Amino acid sequence: MRYADPARIEALIEGLDRFNATPGQGTTRLTYSPEFRAASDWLAARMRDAGLTVREDAVGNLWGRLEGRDPALAPVVIGSHFDSVPHGGRFDGPAGVVAGIEVAALFRQHGLTPGRPVEVIAMIEEEGARFGGGLMASRILTGRMDAARLHDIADGAGVTAAEALAAYGLDPARAHQARLAPGAIHVFLELHIEQGPVLEAHGQDVAIVDRIVGLAQLKATFRGQAGHAGTTPMANRRDALVGAVTALAQLPDLARRIGRDAVLTVGRMEVLPGGANVIPDRVSFTVDIRAPEEGVVTDLIAQTRAVIEQVGGNGLGVEIEQQLFAAPTPLSAPLHAALTRHAERLGLQGRTMVSGAGHDAMIFADFAPTGLVFVPSRDGISHAPQEWTDFGQLAKGVDVLFLAACELTGVRPPA
Numbered sequence: 001m002r003y004a005d006p007a008r009i010e011a012l013i014e015g016l017d018r019f020n021a022t023p024g025q026g027t028t029r030l031t032y033s034p035e036f037r038a039a040s041d042w043l044a045a046r047m048r049d050a051g052l053t054v055r056e057d058a059v060g061n062l063w064g065r066l067e068g069r070d071p072a073l074a075p076v077v078i079g080s081h082f083d084s085v086p087h088g089g090r091f092d093g094p095a096g097v098v099a100g101i102e103v104a105a106l107f108r109q110h111g112l113t114p115g116r117p118v119e120v121i122a123m124i125e126e127e128g129a130r131f132g133g134g135l136m137a138s139r140i141l142t143g144r145m146d147a148a149r150l151h152d153i154a155d156g157a158g159v160t161a162a163e164a165l166a167a168y169g170l171d172p173a174r175a176h177q178a179r180l181a182p183g184a185i186h187v188f189l190e191l192h193i194e195q196g197p198v199l200e201a202h203g204q205d206v207a208i209v210d211r212i213v214g215l216a217q218l219k220a221t222f223r224g225q226a227g228h229a230g231t232t233p234m235a236n237r238r239d240a241l242v243g244a245v246t247a248l249a250q251l252p253d254l255a256r257r258i259g260r261d262a263v264l265t266v267g268r269m270e271v272l273p274g275g276a277n278v279i280p281d282r283v284s285f286t287v288d289i290r291a292p293e294e295g296v297v298t299d300l301i302a303q304t305r306a307v308i309e310q311v312g313g314n315g316l317g318v319e320i321e322q323q324l325f326a327a328p329t330p331l332s333a334p335l336h337a338a339l340t341r342h343a344e345r346l347g348l349q350g351r352t353m354v355s356g357a358g359h360d361a362m363i364f365a366d367f368a369p370t371g372l373v374f375v376p377s378r379d380g381i382s383h384a385p386q387e388w389t390d391f392g393q394l395a396k397g398v399d400v401l402f403l404a405a406c407e408l409t410g411v412r413p414p415a
């Protein structure tokens with residue numbers, strides 16, 4: 001049995017992708033930008049087409065509500081984000097927003113009235129591409145981030161999030177009103193592209209995520225002595241870059257040796273003073289460590305520190321700063337079981353997966369029972385213009401959410 005319509009999904013994905021600051025060079029839709037406003041207005045119209053009552057909350061999240069037989073009950077909320085990274089793809093985020101709209105369209109198409117409301121949400125600033133940090137909507141909605149902080153965070157041009165919100169047409173003084181009351185959500189469901197190669201490699205249709213990896217980010221800084229590249233003998237050098245590179249070359253093997261799906265990435269390095277003819281005296285790099293088990297994350301942090309400190313012992317100063325630590329986040333076990341059952345009933349090839357990336361679902365998991373479904377990413381590519389998921393594959397993921405939404409709202413799915 002198939003429910004969702006791949007052509008309807010395609011029209012929404014492609015329609016939304018027209019609101020893009022870099023056409024022809026991937027999708028760029030930064031939160032509160034003119035493209036973001038146009039995208040939001042277009043999405044609102046598509047939500048109304050699907051029979052939803054639309055409102056924009058105080059920080060610009062878009063909500064579409066399908067009224068339930070008992071409007072007083074907390075809604076089943078389905079959605080994701082509609083901001084993008086610079087020059088990213090058209091599916092990361094929008095796939096989950098479109099999934100919510102398609103679920104609502106299926107209720108309407110089959111004349112189903114849910115027992116409790118179903119709400120579709122399109123969220124702002126998940127990527128953090130404009131204001132940093134990321135997951136901003138879900139953190140504000142669930143009370144993890146105080147909306148007053150919108151005055152403190154700024155984009156690369158120095159525009160604060162509060163100023164951008166005002167330019168977007170909303171009142172920063174009311175931003176705190178976006179926060180949800182405890183119990184305001186019955187269940188949160190998100191569909192997201194996998195952004196990795198596993199489903200495609202195994203020829204599988206969907207992954208039901210049971211937890212989000214634990215994550216730590218360190219910043220290591222090596223300090224040496226600057227000097228002239230031509231006049232300082234090799235024997236007398238304290239080269240911070242040579243030290244940093246010696247340490248970082250050993251780090252990936254730590255993750256390989258510890259195994260257990262641990263990954264370690266050095267993604268950013270800064271070399272100062274940065275002259276071609278100057279011995280570097282200060283070099284810093286980031287270390288991103290992820291693993292499904294908290295003990296593995298903490299072991300890998302300790303081993304990373306030991307390697308860096310050992311290299312630093314050779315006449316260089318080192319500092320290690322832990323900038324972020326998030327324990328693995330389990331998602332709702334009953335929802336995981338239900339989503340798995342629905343996928344089986346649909347005859348889909350599925351698997352359980354740990355998510356290696358943070359998603360809005362990770363934040364909602366502490367606020368309401370939360371479920372997360374992945375669909376395949378072609379070649380595992382994401383955050384790039386080549387990001388792709390076939391619309392038929394997206395439809396299969398939507399079917400899983402549709403059956404879940406039926407069950408959670410006391411509706412018998414169409415035979």
Ligand SMILES: [Zn+2]
Nearest residue numbers: 092093126192
């Ligand atoms: Zn995303």
